[in-house]
Amino acid sequence: MGNLGIIFKRELFAYFSTPLAYIFVVIFLITNGIFTFDMGGFYMRAQADLLPFFSFHPWLYLFMVPAIAMTLWADERKTGTIELLLTLPVRLADAVLGKFLAAWVLTGIALALTFPIWITVNYLGDPDNGVIFAAYIGSWLMSGGFLAIGSCMSACTRNSVIAFILTVAICFLFVIIGSPILLNAFPDWVPQGVVDAFSALGFLTHFDSISKGVLDIRDLLFFTVFIAAWLLASAIVIEMKKAN
Amino acid sequence: MIAVENLTKKFEQFTAVDDLSFSVQEGEVLGFLGPNGAGKSTTMKVITGFLAPTAGTVTIDGHDISKEPIAAKSLIGYLPEGAPSYGDMTTLEFLNFIASVRGFSGAELKERVERVINEVDLGSVCHQTIDTLSKGFKRRVGLAQAIMHDPKVLILDEPTDGLDPNQKHHVRKLIKNLARDKIVIISTHILEEVTAVCTRAIIISQGRIVADGTPAELESRSRYHHAVSVRLNSAYDIAADLNGVQGIGPIEKSDTDPLAFTILAQQGETIYAKISEIAQSKQWPVSEFHVQRGQLEDVFRTITQRTEEAA
Numbered sequence: 294m295g296n297l298g299i300i301f302k303r304e305l306f307a308y309f310s311t312p313l314a315y316i317f318v319v320i321f322l323i324t325n326g327i328f329t330f331d332m333g334g335f336y337m338r339a340q341a342d343l344l345p346f347f348s349f350h351p352w353l354y355l356f357m358v359p360a361i362a363m364t365l366w367a368d369e370r371k372t373g374t375i376e377l378l379l380t381l382p383v384r385l386a387d388a389v390l391g392k393f394l395a396a397w398v399l400t401g402i403a404l405a406l407t408f409p410i411w412i413t414v415n416y417l418g419d420p421d422n423g424v425i426f427a428a429y430i431g432s433w434l435m436s437g438g439f440l441a442i443g444s445c446m447s448a449c450t451r452n453s454v455i456a457f458i459l460t461v462a463i464c465f466l467f468v469i470i471g472s473p474i475l476l477n478a479f480p481d482w483v484p485q486g487v488v489d490a491f492s493a494l495g496f497l498t499h500f501d502s503i504s505k506g507v508l509d510i511r512d513l514l515f516f517t518v519f520i521a522a523w524l525l526a527s528a529i530v531i532e533m534k535k536a537n
Numbered sequence: 538m539i540a541v542e543n544l545t546k547k548f549e550q551f552t553a554v555d556d557l558s559f560s561v562q563e564g565e566v567l568g569f570l571g572p573n574g575a576g577k578s579t580t581m582k583v584i585t586g587f588l589a590p591t592a593g594t595v596t597i598d599g600h601d602i603s604k605e606p607i608a609a610k611s612l613i614g615y616l617p618e619g620a621p622s623y624g625d626m627t628t629l630e631f632l633n634f635i636a637s638v639r640g641f642s643g644a645e646l647k648e649r650v651e652r653v654i655n656e657v658d659l660g661s662v663c664h665q666t667i668d669t670l671s672k673g674f675k676r677r678v679g680l681a682q683a684i685m686h687d688p689k690v691l692i693l694d695e696p697t698d699g700l701d702p703n704q705k706h707h708v709r710k711l712i713k714n715l716a717r718d719k720i721v722i723i724s725t726h727i728l729e730e731v732t733a734v735c736t737r738a739i740i741i742s743q744g745r746i747v748a749d750g751t752p753a754e755l756e757s758r759s760r761y762h763h764a765v766s767v768r769l770n771s772a773y774d775i776a777a778d779l780n781g782v783q784g785i786g787p788i789e790k791s792d793t794d795p796l797a798f799t800i801l802a803q804q805g806e807t808i809y810a811k812i813s814e815i816a817q818s819k820q821w822p823v824s825e826f827h828v829q830r831g832q833l834e835d836v837f838r839t840i841t842q843r844t845e846e847a848a
Contacts, residue, residue, distance in 0.1 A: 299637045303623070310625050373621030377682075380585040380617070381638050382610040536548060536588055 296383045300391030301398075308361075308399050317361060321403040324353055329410060342420050346410055347428045347504045351468050351496055354400075354439045359460035361396050362443020363453040366531060370451040375535060389528045393437075393444050393520075400436040404429065424506030431503025434516040435496055439464050441523035448530040471495020538562055539584065539690060539720055544593035546579050546744075553579040555744035556593070561737075563689075566716045568735035568752070569724040572841050576744040577724040578618050581694050584722070585615045597690055611639075614688035618695055620679030624668035628659055628678055631667060635682040653681040657711065672699045680708065684715060691715060693723045697730060709734050728833040732756075740837060742844040748836070756831030760786075760839075763802040765812050768794065768825035775800075778819050784808050799829070 308314040328349035329335050335345050369375035378388055414420050439460075446459040469475055471492040479488050492498055499512040539561045546554040554576045561567050571577050582588040584595050586602045586609060595602045600609040622631055632653065636646045654660055657677040662670055667678060676699065683691060696712065697705040712721060712734050725731065731738050732752045740748040740755070748755055756762060767775065775798060779785050784806030791797035802808045809828050816823055 296638055299634065303626075303634050306630075307623065307625050372624065373617060373619055374623055376582070376587050376617040377615075377621050380587050380610060380613070380615045381635070382607045382640075383638060384607065 295387070297387040297391045297394075300383065300388055301394050304392050304395030305398060308395065313361075314399055314402075317357065317399065318403045318406060321353070321357055322406060324357075325349070325407055325410070328353065340418075343410065343414055343425050343428060344504070346407070347432055350432045351435065351500060354436050355461060355464050355468060358400060358436055358439035359443050359446075359457045359464065361399060362440050362460055363447055363457040365392050365396060365444050366448040366527070367451050367453040367456045370535075371453075375531075379535065385528050385531065389444065389524055389531070393440060393524055393527075396440050396444075397433075397437050400440065401433055404433055404436070421506065427506045427508045428504040430508070431500050431512070434503075434513065435500050437520050438467070438496060438516050438523075441520040441527070442467070445523050445527040445530060448527045448534065467494065467496050469495070469497075471498035538598060539722075540594075540596045541580075541584065542594050542596075544580070544583060544595060545591045546576075546583055546588060547591045553744055554583065554590075557741070557744065557746060558593075559739060559746065559749065561720050561722065563718060563720055564716070565737055566712065566721040566723070566735045568731040568738040569722060569741065570726075570728070570731065570738055570837060571724075571741040572845075573726075575741050575841070577741060578694055579744075580741070581615075581692055581722070581724060582617075585613055585692055586610050587617075611686070612688060613690045613692060614683035614686065615691075616679045616683045616693040616696055619698075620676045622667050622675065622678050622682065625666060627664050627666050628654075628670070628674075629663045631678065632681055632685065635685050639686040641686075649685060653685055656684065657681045658707070673701065673704045676700060676704075676708075680711070689719055691719055691721045693721070695725055696723055697725070697727065705730075728837060731833060738833075740840055742841040745844070747840045747844050752833065753830070755836050756833055758840075759831030759833070759835045760801055761799070761829045761835055762831035763807055763809070764829045764831075765800045765802075765809055766825070766827050766829060767798050767800065767812075767816070767821070767823060769796040769798075770822040770824050772796065773822055775816075775821060778815050778821075779812070782808075782811060782815070784811065797825075 325346065329346040332349070338345065366375070369378060379385065411425060414425075415422070442463050443456070443460040446463065447453065447456040449459065450456050472495065476488055476492055479491075493515075499515045502509060503512050541560065542558050544554055544557040545552065557576075557580060569577050569580070579588065583590050584602065586606050589603060597609040597612050600612070602609045623634070626634065629650070632650045633646065636649050641649050654663065657680050659674070659677055659681060662674050667675060670678065676696070680693070680696065683693065693712070697708050700708060709730065712723065715721065716734075723730070723734070735752055738748070738750065738752050738755055739746055748758070769775075776788055779788070779800065784803050785808055786801035786803045789799045789801065791799070800808065800812060813826070816826070
C-alpha cells in the first residue's frame with residue numbers, strides 16, 4: 294500500500310475513532326429527512342422522483358461539509374503533527390490527497406446511508422433509478438467541491454473555527470454564483486459571454502443538470518477540475534504557511 | 538554524514554539561521570545549544586526537510602534534502618519539539634501507522650513496533666489513546682516513532698524536556714545506546730545533558746555558530762576551569778595566605794555559604810597543587826576541597842551574551 298493509502302486509512306479511521314463521524318452521519322440523515330419530507334413536500338408532490346431530496350443538498354453541504362473539512366490541516370498545524378507528517382518520507386501530494394479522500398469517503402458514507410429514501414420512492418412508485426443514480430453521483434461530486442475548498446481554507450489557518458467560517462463563505466459564493474438573482478444583477482453592458490462564464494463557475498448550474506439525470510461530461514469535468522484546483526491550492530498554501 | 542553548508546533561513550525580515558556550516562560524522566552525538574530563539578529548532582526543521590532553506594544546502598549521506606527529499610527523509614528519525622503525535626490514536630495504532638509509512642508491513646512491521654515498544658518501555662500504555670498519556674509517556678511515544686526504522690540519523694529537539702529525573706536518565710541512556718553507529722543531533726537547554734551524552738557541542742546564538750568543540754574543550758574555556766573550591770569548618774582568611782601566589786586569580790565567595798570559596802585560576806594555570814600545599818602548611822580548617830573542570834553554563838552565558846551585546 295502506498296503512502297496515499299496509508300494516510301487515507303489513518304484519516305478515515307480518525308473520523309470514526311471520535312464521535313465526529315457518527316454525529317456527522319446522524320445529523321446529515323436527520324436533516325435530509327426533514328428537508329425532504331417536511332420542507333420538500335415529498336409526499337404532496339406525489340411524484341416518483343427524489344428531486345426534493347437532492348435539491349436541498351447544496352444548502353445542506355454548505356454547513357455540514359465545512360464542519361468536516363475545517364480540521365483537515367488546521368489541527369495538524371495546531372498540534373504540531375504537521376511537522377511530524379511532513380518530515381516522514383511522504384510526498385505532500387499524498388498527504389493532501391489522502392486527507393481529502395478520507396473526508397470525501399465520509400461524506401460518501403453519509404450519502405449512501407440515505408438509501409432508505411431511495412427504497413421508499415421505489416416502494417411507493419416507479420422512479421427512473423438511472424436519474425437517481427446520476428443525482429447521487431452529482432451530489433457526491435459536489436460535496437467533493439465543498440471539501441476541496443475546505444481543505445484549502447483549513448490550510449490557511451491553525452484555527453479550525455476560522456477555517457469553518459471561511460469555507461462556508463466561499464462555498465456560499467460558489468452556490469449562489471450561478472443563481473438568477475446574482476446573474477440578473479449584472480448591468481446590461483456586461484457582455485453575455487462574461488455572464489455565462491460567471492454562471493458556469495456556479496455549483497448549481499452543474500448540479501442541476503446532473504440531478505435531472507444528465508451526466509454531461511462537462512459537468513463531471515467541472516467538478517473534477519474544481520477539486521483538483523483547490524487541492525493544488527491547498528498544497529501551495531501548506532508549503533507557504535507551514536513555517537508559522 | 539550530514540553536511541550543512543552556508544545554511545540561511547529567513548522569515549521575511551528576520552534571519553533565524555545565518556550562514557551556518559558544519560558537518561557531523563557517524564558516531565557523533567552533537568549537542569545543539571543556544572538561548573531561546575537562537576535558531577536551534579529552525580536549523581533542525583531545515584535539516585529534516587520540514588522547512589526549505591532560504592540559501593545553502595543540507596545533504597544527508599549525499600542526498601540533498603531539497604532535491605531528494607524522500608531519500609533523505611528516509612534516513613532520518615526526527616522528534617520534533619514538543620513530541621507531537623496524533624492524540625486520537627492509541628500508542629499501538631500510532632506506531633503501526635508510522636511503521637507503515639516507513640515502508641514496513643506484515644511480520645516485519647509487527648516486529649519493528651514490538652522492538653521500539655520494548656526499547657522505550659511503552660508496553661503498559663499500548664492500548665491507551667495518546668491524549669490520555671502523561672507528558673513523559675508522550676515524549677517516549679515520540680522517541681519510539683523516531684527510532685522505528687533504525688535511522689542512520691537521529692534528530693531530537695529537546696528530547697528530555699518535561700521529563701522527571703528518572704525518565705531523563707532513561708532517555709539519555711537510550712540515546713547513548715543508539716548512538717554507536719549513528720549520527721545524533723540533540724538540541725537542549727539542559728547543559729548537564731551535553732556533558733552526559735554528547736561527544737561534541739555547538740553553541741549557536743542569533744543563527745550563528747559561536748562555539749564548536751567537545752564538551753571538555755568548551756568547559757576549559759570557562760573562567761572556572763581548574764578553579765579550586767574550598768569549604769572551611771571555621772572562619773579563616775585564606776585570601777591573606779594566597780596573596781601574591783603565582784597563577785591565582787580572584788577569589789569568589791559563595792552566595793549561600795559564608796565558609797565556601799572558589800579560587801579561580803589565571804588563564805592556562807594549574808593551581809591545585811599550590812593551594813593544596815599552602816592549605817597544609819598554614820593548616821586551613823578545610824572540610825571540602827575539589828578542583829572544577831569548568832562550568833559549561835558559565836561558558837554558555839559568556840559566549841551567548843557577548844554575541845547578543847555585539848548585535
